[in-house]
Amino acid sequence: MTAGLQRSRDRQPWRSRLHRLDLTVSPYLYISPFFLLFAVFGLFPLAYTAIISTTAWSPRRPGSADVSVGLENYRTLLSDENFHNALINTLGIGLVSTVPQLLLALGIAHLLNYRLRGRLALRMGVLVPYVTSVAAVALIFNQMFARDFGLLNWLLQPFVDSPIDWRADSWSSWLAVSVMVMWHWTGYNALIYLAAMQTIPYDLYESASIDGASRWQQFWHITVPSLRPTIIFTVIVSTIGALQLFAEPFLFDTTRNNNGGSERQFQTIVLYLYQQFWTNGRYGYGAAIAWTLFLITVIIAAVNFVLTRRIRSSE
Amino acid sequence: MHNARRPSMAVVATLAVGALALTACGDSGQTAQSGPVTLTVNVFGDNFSLPNDRSIYDEYERTHPGVKIVENRSDFGTHHKNIQARLTAGSGAADIELIEVGQVAGYIGQPDKFVNFRDEGVDTAQWTDAVVARASTPDGKALIGLPTDIGGLAMCYRTDLFAAAGLPTDRAAVSALWPTWEDYVATGSRFGSKAPQGVKWFDAGGHVFMGVLGNEKETFYDAEGKLIAETNPAVRKAWDLAVKAIQAGQSAALPEFSPEWNTGFQRGQFATITCPAWMMGYIQGNAAETSGKWDIAKIPGGSGNWGGSYVTVPSQGKNTKAAVELARWLTAPEQGVKLFKAIGNFPSQQSTWKDKEVAGFTSPFFNNAPAGTIFPESLAKAPAQVQGPESGVIGNIFAAALNSVEQGTDPNEAWRKTLGDIKAAAG
Missing domain, CATH: 1.20.5 (Single alpha-helices involved in coiled-coils or other helix-helix interfaces)
Known part of the structure; x- marks a missing residue:
């Protein structure tokens, strides 16, 4: 012992x-x-990209990897009208796709929150576009938005003189790309809203209806204020997603050099980056675009953060 | 006991991640395989076969036991971007990578990334000097690619649509319609006045542009390798002619190699198309139901070249020996003849041009047009074109710009933007 x-x-x-x-x-x-x-996959590429962005590296020019140009690439970028164009396109498409998308998601979530028959199937159903691959979706949307034998032009036949060439104008190509984005993300956001809605105590609605509030008033005065943090979250995530939009315009494009339309009508920043980096082999310049986009994203995220804090504290 | 386990689990997880990273780095240490070899061949289209036909690979596998060939197809742009990405990364390239002639100059500056065929005892005399020079370093010491086909130019046309518009359909009479490109555009106007509803003269302005330039020695670069796209009068002339034809409403405005373009072939949206030999394969693979409705006439100007490809073996591969053997076999005259008859890709090996099988070949798909004499004739007079590192990029910029003119942009504005883009991409 x-x-x-x-x-x-x-x-x-x-x-x-x-x-x-x-x-x-x-x-x-x-x-x-x-x-x-x-x-490995975040910090190192970020630092490495920063280093590349100060060189004139192009794989087609031997020895160019070691030619340092300082901040020359960034200076060029500031006065590059194609970059300005890409920036405007990105913000434009972001606005056209995000705002209706989130409103629609809110509406769909509200409807799904009712006691419906086959609720689970419907809730799963809205997620289907999210799980289908963008490439497959783009195939179908390319058919819909085709100029000559497209579905939309066929439907619009009675209303327009000649078929719309969707890729020819900025507004029409933005719309087409935005529809693809909305198709992909609306259901996802709807489910996030729905999850948040289900945490709202039911007594609130009960007492509101006793007080004689209509469905619409209930939605506006109970649901939306309770969802505020969730809405802010989705706005931030969607904004960052919109800044990095690539797959949809890439797949909608028919030029052979990732021009995002014959005149860059829908070339987003990342598509422009992709074009400069891969199609034109300008590694240094492409890296500078990547870093600039990173900084823009950080700034917008910071603005979002400040706004969020304001909204919180005013509550 | 429970508490004691927890850290060890975390340690295991950390180690596992580290191990993953290590294995990823250790990949290059593998030794070359002996015994059965699988060779991957990356192509950007009908380089060696029409879709779903691998008879040429089957033949090689039959005569070379222990070799298995896997072909991967991707579209033109993706294919060439991937090659560069994988060369830069040092891994991921296929055993054999096809490179198009407009792109090959961009890789000549990286000869260490490819097997040098000069060291492999390849008889380069079977090709013309110009074809070999395009895939060689300036000093001629390294040859990074073996030529497969060359794109002698002709004009493919739809006999049914010509008849409907009251134009002759016989290929000699059709060739006589357009001794020059100006005549071609003038004939287009004649066609347009009587054409069936919705049918245009040609597919895309960019295609006419490339056709016109196919007969020029210097286009975007001069012989010294200086960029002259902006100042070369031949380029401006080709641009102006394409713009003129577009503004006359002759273009179906279908971007090359887009899904709409493919539909255009199938639905007969255009009556003529600038037709390098390899286009024969593209039309057959893409619009099989139009068989017999096509014919081939001479190209305006009488001669020209557009396109063609090279077989390269990236030196990063593990089976470079076997790959070189396959590359040599694929570019041997016998295979050239076979591919010409099956697809239309015109062999670059000079010895085949007088070969009865080539010279006597007529294509049933194209109304028995004597393809075997049309293309060599066009090539015989064609100048040996100068290609620069960004020739392919510049060609695509022009194609997009002419498409914007088709969409209604002012040609002068489009030209201005084009020059800016060229400067940014290649200046």
Whole structure:
């Protein structure tokens, strides 16, 4: 007995040390995979891109990787009318796609929140566009928005003189790209709203209807204010997503050099970056665009953050 | 016990991630395979076969036991971008990569990334000097690609649509309609006045532009390698002619290689198309139901070249030896003849041009047009074109700009933007 006690007393400091180590170190170890992956796939590319952006590197010009040009690429970018055009396109498409998308998602979520027959199937159904691949969707939308034998032009036949060439104008191509984006993301946002709606206590609605509030008043005065944090979240996520829009305009494009339309009518920043980097082989310039986009994103996210805090504190 | 386990789990997770990263880096240490070899061939279209026909690969596999060939197709732009990406990354390239002639100059500056065929004892005399020079470094010491086909120019036309508009359909009479490109545009106006509803003279302005330039020695670059796209009068002339034809309403305005363009072939939206030899394959693969409605006439100006490809073997591959053997076989005269008859890609090997099988070949799809004599005739007089590092990029910029003119942009504004884009891309 004494011998046993003795041994356990000896082990005590080792065990407690292990215990203390567990408490202090293991949380870091748990989250470390994320940070390791982030370092490999996030931080390193970011830093490497920054380095490339100060060179005139083009794989087609031997030795150009080592030619340092300082901030010349960024200076060129500031006066590059194609970059300005891409910026305007990105913001325009972002606005045209995000605003109706979130309003629509809110409406759909509200409808799905009713006690409907086959509720689960309907709720899963709105997520179907989200899980289909953008490439497959683009195939169908390219058919719909085709100039010569497109579905939309066929439907519009009685109302327009000649078929609309959707890619020819900025407004029409923005619309086409936005519809693709909306198709993809509306259901996803609707489900986020729906999840938030279900946390709103039902008594609120009950007492409101006793007080004689209509469905619309209930939606406007109970649902929307309760969803405020969720709405802010979706706005931020959608804004960042809109800034990085690529797949839809890329797949809608019929030029061979990723021009985003014959005159860059719907060339977004990332598509322009892709064109400069891959089609034209301007690694240095492409990297500068990437970093500029990163900074723009950070600024917009910061503005969003400040606005959010204002809204919170005014509550 | 529970508490003691937790950190160890986290350690395992961390190690696992580290191990993943390590294995990713250790990939290049693998030794070359002996025994059965799988060779990957990346192409951007009907380079070696029409879709779903792998008879040429089957033949090679039959005569070379232990070799398996896998072909991957992607579209032109993606294909060439991927090559550059994989060369830069140092991994991921196929054993054999096809490179188009307009793009090949961009890779000549990176000869260490490819197997040098000069070291492999390839007999380069089977091709013309100009064809070999395009895939060689300026000093001639490295040859990064073996020529497959060349794009002798002709004009493909729809006999049924010509008849409907009251134009002759016999290929000699049709060739006589357009001794020059100006005559071609004038004939287009004649066609337009009587054409069936919705049928245009040609597919895209960019295509006429490339056709006109196909007969020029210097287009975007001069022989010294200087960029002259902006100042070259031949370029401006080709542009002006294409613009004139577009403004006369002759263009179906279908961007090349787009889904709409493909539909245009199938629905007969245009009556003529500038037709490099390889276009024969494209039409057959894309609009099989139009068989017999096509014929081939001479190109305005009488000669020209557009396109053609090279087989390259990236040196990063693990089976470069086997790949070189396959590359040599694919570019041997016998295969050239076979591919010409099956697809239409005209062989670049000079010895085949007098070959009875080539010279006597007529294509039933094209109303038995004597393709075997039309294309060599066009090539015989065609100048050896100068290609620069960004020739392909510049061609695409012009194609997009002419498409914008088709969509209603002012031609002068389009020209101004084009020059700016060229400067940014290649200046």
